[in-house]
Amino acid sequence: MSLHFSVLASGSTGNAIYVETEGQSFLVDAGLSGKQMEALFKQIGREMKDLSGILVTHEHSDHIKGIGIVARKYKLPIYANEKTWKAMDGLIGEVPLEHKFSFDMETVKTFGGLDIESFGVSHDAAEPMFYVFHKDGKKLVLITDTGYVSDRMKGIISNADAYVFESNHDVQMLRMGRYPWSVKRRILSDYGHVSNEDAAVAMSEVAGDKTKRIYLAHLSTDNNMKDLARMSVSQTLEGRGILVGEQFDLIDTDPKTPTPLTAI
């Protein structure tokens, strides 16, 4: 069995991604209420009690809202780096010491035959990091919540079979929108979120001959739309000589509905 995964929920209202392989299954973030998390698992036919653990990306509430509740209920190990653990203190309630695990940035942890690699991103949190899953030569990259994609990140995430890639906002919608300027500036900064165009440019540089699917993730509710994101990413890719549907497919994610559990 190679890697199976589902983007359970994605967007500023809450993020959670499920990844499984033989004997191991992980949740990356639990940014929705305990109840909502239960409902999402039901939709993909899995149960949270069977999880091997929860991997945390960073302490923003759209990533950790349900973590404490879920981990306490099902006695699940939580993995995060030290700075994120400190930043989560007081935000996720009591977590027993035996369920607290450290996962340093830019390290690899092995669970059975599954390698999970962490890498740092550029975002206004304590020490934000995302994950690459490696199993039997297959590679799954998760990358959202970053202001830009650095050359270093590109090296780590290149030529994956599948990506869950942030395509946060349309720059025009954001600029014209109702957000106060300070918030707009934060989103547009190097420590904010990646726009549709910037995401597409990064995709064109990291996608390779193995790449089959890219999930457009963490879309802003106020400053983006699924159709707009897909169109704008496709156009930018096309301008760089990549035909969506031929080289790889672009797939929508949703704030409330999980993508089907799929193998890569």
Ligand SMILES: [Zn+2]
């Ligand atoms: Zn987020």
Ligand SMILES: [Zn+2]
């Ligand atoms: Zn964030």
